[in-house]
Amino acid sequence: MNMNGGSKPENEKAFDIVLVGVGGQGIVMLSNAIGHACAHEGVRAFTGELHGLSQRSGSVYIHMRIGGSAISPLIPYGEANAIVALEAMEALRYIEYLKDDGVVIMNNRIIHPPIEVATHSKEKSTDFLALDAVLENLNKVTKNIFTIDGLALAVEAGNKLTENAVFIGALSALADLPVSTQNMKRGLEKVVPSKALEQNINAFDLGQHAAHDGLCQQVSCREV
Numbered sequence: 001m002n003m004n005g006g007s008k009p010e011n012e013k014a015f016d017i018v019l020v021g022v023g024g025q026g027i028v029m030l031s032n033a034i035g036h037a038c039a040h041e042g043v044r045a046f047t048g049e050l051h052g053l054s055q056r057s058g059s060v061y062i063h064m065r066i067g068g069s070a071i072s073p074l075i076p077y078g079e080a081n082a083i084v085a086l087e088a089m090e091a092l093r094y095i096e097y098l099k100d101d102g103v104v105i106m107n108n109r110i111i112h113p114p115i116e117v118a119t120h121s122k123e124k125s126t127d128f129l130a131l132d133a134v135l136e137n138l139n140k141v142t143k144n145i146f147t148i149d150g151l152a153l154a155v156e157a158g159n160k161l162t163e164n165a166v167f168i169g170a171l172s173a174l175a176d177l178p179v180s181t182q183n184m185k186r187g188l189e190k191v192v193p194s195k196a197l198e199q200n201i202n203a204f205d206l207g208q209h210a211a212h213d214g215l216c217q218q219v220s221c222r223e224v
Helices: 027-041 088-091 114-122 131-138 148-157 160-172 181-191 194-213
Strands: 013-021 047-050 059-066 080-085 098-108 145-150
Touching: 027 047, 027 059, 027 160, 027 181, 059 088, 059 160, 080 088, 080 160, 088 098, 088 131, 098 160, 114 181, 131 145, 145 160, 145 194, 148 160, 148 194, 160 181, 160 194, 181 194
Parallel strands: 013 080, 080 098, 098 145
Antiparallel strands: 013 059, 047 059
């Protein structure tokens, strides 16, 4: 899908993001919010979506290409500037898209797929994949990994369902993202119910500040 935001001059290269998670986490809402933000900013955005088995905790991922001269919504392997993962194992599943030393913004939550749970129930000696193992493998590709307790921040914001807004806020901290913080918030306003808007904005702000306290010690960020 081409979400044409206007006639603002494009940079030569797009800012490429892979959004990942499992069904029910609001990945599509997250991409829609960013798309609206791009429209407000006046930059072109392409999205390519795959909605796995969303009713069965299936993998869901979305490619987003913002600005630049890209003509395809699909990001080539090794070209993504950032992966935003609402579930930790999904960051590892799609790590081949990330460029060397790209940024991973990742939830610390692991949602074990049904097949892994079934295997564990039959073979008690089988261990579940742990967050430390995910991080160990991600570190082979990049050191710019930022882990967020998204659920805790969403609860702090006043609504546990605002977890995805936390990650929009964290992403907005990146200096290279060609969309302003103001327009990222405006994009969020377009896709959340008015009755939950204040809580979502709170979650956005908490995510952005969390990124400044952690990720921004490693990569270039914009001022809050």
